[in-house]
Amino acid sequence: MPSYATPIERLWYYAFRILCGMVLLFLILPILVIIPLSFNEGSFLVYPMTGFSLHWYQDFLNSPEWMLALKNSIIVAPGATLIAVTLGTLASIGLTRADFPFKSLLMSILISPMVVPIVIVSVSSYLFFAPLGWTNSYLTLIAVHAALGVPFVIITVTATLQGFNQNLAKAAASLGASPFTTFKTVTLPLIASGVTSGALFAFATSFDEVVVTLFLAGPKQTTLPRQMFSGIRENISPTIAAVATILIVTSVIMLLTLEYLRGRSEKLRTAAAA
Numbered sequence: 001m002p003s004y005a006t007p008i009e010r011l012w013y014y015a016f017r018i019l020c021g022m023v024l025l026f027l028i029l030p031i032l033v034i035i036p037l038s039f040n041e042g043s044f045l046v047y048p049m050t051g052f053s054l055h056w057y058q059d060f061l062n063s064p065e066w067m068l069a070l071k072n073s074i075i076v077a078p079g080a081t082l083i084a085v086t087l088g089t090l091a092s093i094g095l096t097r098a099d100f101p102f103k104s105l106l107m108s109i110l111i112s113p114m115v116v117p118i119v120i121v122s123v124s125s126y127l128f129f130a131p132l133g134w135t136n137s138y139l140t141l142i143a144v145h146a147a148l149g150v151p152f153v154i155i156t157v158t159a160t161l162q163g164f165n166q167n168l169a170k171a172a173a174s175l176g177a178s179p180f181t182t183f184k185t186v187t188l189p190l191i192a193s194g195v196t197s198g199a200l201f202a203f204a205t206s207f208d209e210v211v212v213t214l215f216l217a218g219p220k221q222t223t224l225p226r227q228m229f230s231g232i233r234e235n236i237s238p239t240i241a242a243v244a245t246i247l248i249v250t251s252v253i254m255l256l257t258l259e260y261l262r263g264r265s266e267k268l269r270t271a272a273a274a
Contacts, residue, residue: 196261200254
């Protein structure tokens with residue numbers, strides 16, 4: 001803070017930071033509450049804790065229902081992420097390089113799954129796939145989850161391409177490289193951070209999604225979020241807190257990875273500009 005700031009400016013400076021800290025604490029507090037409960041020895045989600053135990057993590061690992069849900073999430077989320085990254089990256093490159101009528105309209109349509117309420121997406125997907133008999137299917141669930149992840153890939157990759165020097169691709173083409181070789185050796189390494197960031201967002205979107213799964217998945221396609229939702233409705237068990245803790249740790253690791261990729265992207269852009 002500048003030394004020449006007035007008392008009112010100093011007051012606002014510290015008050016604003018205190019307010020931001022209180023908002024962040026309000027958002028983080030539920031996480032700080034649920035994590036210790038996953039290690040509680042008792043059978044209820046209450047404080048004070050009766051003791052420390054890993055029993056609920058063992059219950060998660062030994063439960064056929066939870067293991068089936070974990071297996072389904074591991075099947076659906078990576079599959080949806082792969083499709084979302086492929087389609088989203090290709091769409092981003094096409095939208096960035098080409099200039100055609102209704103380009104903005106097409107962009108709005110592609111990112112619309114991000115802004116349309118998830119209940120509407122779920123109901124419309126069910127009404128479309130149910131008459132075809134394609135509900136209760138991994139492929140249907142993966143396809144809809146991929147559609148939800150594509151907007152995140154498009155946004156992150158498009159943002160990365162805005163700072164991409166097209167002269168590098170032109171130079172590779174002038175030296176005889178094919179379009180695929182140019183993309184693989186020049187374009188992709190420089191936009192890899194954006195692609196990876198979009199992939200992480202798409203994976204998180206699919207891995208945490210529950211509403212679409214409630215409409216489209218059958219008992220054999222139950223994912224972790226749906227199993228947690230069912231557990232909360234039927235029988236609240238500290239196992240849910242253990243699963244939530246695992247998901248929280250996974251999300252933190254993904255956020256740290258995004259921050260690392262952001263710093264790496266800045267270094268690559270600086271090196272390419274030099």
